[in-house]
Amino acid sequence: MESLQQTAARVLGPLLSAQPLSPGKVAFAWALAAGPALGRAGIPTWTPDGTLRIRARDAAWRTEIERARPMVAERLAHLLGPGAIRRIIVTESSHA
Numbered sequence: 001m002e003s004l005q006q007t008a009a010r011v012l013g014p015l016l017s018a019q020p021l022s023p024g025k026v027a028f029a030w031a032l033a034a035g036p037a038l039g040r041a042g043i044p045t046w047t048p049d050g051t052l053r054i055r056a057r058d059a060a061w062r063t064e065i066e067r068a069r070p071m072v073a074e075r076l077a078h079l080l081g082p083g084a085i086r087r088i089i090v091t092e093s094s095h096a
Contacts, residue, residue, distance in 0.1 A: 021084055026052065033075035038065055042090070050086030052076070055093050062092045 019025060026046035031039035041061035042054040056062035065072075069088055076085045 021046075021048070021080065026080065026085075029076055029079040030054070030072075033072045033079060034065075034068065038068055038072070041065065043093075046085075050084065052085045052088045054088065054090045056090055057093055059092055062090055065090045 023046050027044050030042075030044040030052070034042065038061075042056045042065050045053045045055070047053075054065055056065050069090065073085065073088060077083075
């Protein structure tokens with residue numbers, strides 16, 4: 001059985017990759033690629049040079065996002081197209 005997240009990524013991937021990149025599109029793809037928990041634990045900021053910065057809620061979430069980075073990067077490539085995200089930088093939020 002396929003999860004809802006996998007189904008959404010499979011269906012939305014071709015639609016998303018055909019649209020121009022924008023901060024909103026990348027934020028939506030981040031939420032879908034990261035999944036519900038990680039998606040809420042990090043705030044994405046995208047720049048046109050292909051950098052995706054994720055500001056993690058705290059140190060524990062930063063560690064989890066770092067661990068999931070390869071999987072999330074693969075999903076982002078599927079959703080946004082290869083090379084759309086060239087690097088992912090994970091930082092910790094400066095406030096509690």
